[in-house]
């Protein structure tokens with residue numbers, strides 16, 4: 001016979017148990033969350049999460065603009081550097097600057113590979129060449145920088161052709177490279193165990209992948225696509241615990257680069273008007289901030305204050321840089337966007353009223 005419970009006490013005990021679990025679970029969760037936050041925040045650590053000295057870095061799109069600046073700065077930090085783009089003359093000039101910046105000129109090595117990132121299967125060939133040059137070892141860090149932009153209105157004649165071209169260079173150029181290098185890094189014969197120095201795969205998006213504005217229809221979706229791929233791969237690399245790889249994605253604002261000069265030739269004036277709130281920066285500055293973010297171990301690499309705010313506003317299921325700050329800041333961003341969007345849309349309507357129907361406005365060519 002069971003004496004331990006009576007008809008009276010049992011429901012009470014059940015209630016008490018439910019009550020205590022309904023409290024203890026959230027409390028335990030909050031305590032665990034705070035503890036793991038403190039552990040992962042890295043607030044007190046100044047560890048360099050991406051040492052490059054003596055390691056080999058491959059960058060696409062590094063003959064001009066931010067990629068070139070990044071290659072030079074990584075050379076200053078002691079990296080061996082491989083730069084990839086199409087034009088050989090510009091590659092040679094850039095490589096001379098990269099070489100001249102070397103920290104240890106007698107031991108660091110440098111080379112370039114000419115390739116068009118928009119060509120199907122280009123990356124497997126580039127990686128094979130890079131490995132042969134690097135004494136049979138794959139590069140330790142791959143940074144996809146190559147990109148282009150042809151801003152125009154979506155109703156313009158050439159917008160869909162431009163969109164396909166932008167997608168081939170910006171998205172598939174990085175997608176193919178990431179696949180080629182991951183097939184090396186993640187291969188069983190290249191396992192280092194979970195404590196091995198991680199490899200780094202870096203994508204270059206744009207602030208427009210966080211907040212889209214009028215006139216970048218052919219371009220912005222390519223950078224959103226990169227964000228989707230980067231989030232996917234940030235999770236997928238965890239499937240290979242013995243082959244540690246860190247994925248990162250950089251979100252630059254306006255970079256005063258040769259590419260920026262080119263895109264401004266066709267950029268609608270209304271786009272120029274709305275993007276003027278994000279201060280334009282030199283390629284050196286953007287590269288320096290991006291590398292600092294990579295060294296700090298960030299997944300989402302912001303290079304400006306607005307970019308930092310925008311990131312927190314769209315994070316969804318992306319890995320966080322700092323769960324506490326990102327969550328608290330995330331509560332405020334919708335309030336900012338309420339005013340920003342109203343302001344931008346009223347500027348657009350005002351311009352249409354002042355300058356006439358967009359089809360009848362003079363076209364930039």
Ligand SMILES: NC(=O)C1=CN([C@@H]2O[C@H](COP(=O)(O)OP(=O)(O)OC[C@H]3O[C@@H](n4cnc5c(N)ncnc54)[C@H](OP(=O)(O)O)[C@@H]3O)[C@@H](O)[C@H]2O)C=CC1
Pocket residue numbers: 060061062063064065066067084085086087088090115116117118145146147148149169170204205206207251252253254255256257258259260283
């Ligand atoms: N400029 C800006 O305002 C912003 C730029 N970004 C992004 O940052 C990155 C760097 O931009 P930015 O500094 O302006 O770069 P630039 O446009 O100045 O330079 C582009 C580089 O990529 C190479 N490249 C272009 N197309 C190809 C191709 N099909 N195959 C191989 N290489 C190619 C170019 O060399 P070559 O022509 O010889 O091939 C060059 O080295 C890009 O991904 C860009 O989309 C993001 C936000 C803002």
Ligand SMILES: CCCCCCCCCCCCCCCC(=O)[C@@H](N)CO
Pocket residue numbers: 148149150206207208211213219252253254255260263274275276277278306309310333336337340
């Ligand atoms: C909290 C949020 C505040 C929102 C303020 C909005 C300001 C809009 C700035 C848009 C800047 C776009 C820079 C990237 C440009 C680029 O990628 C191209 N130049 C490349 O072609």
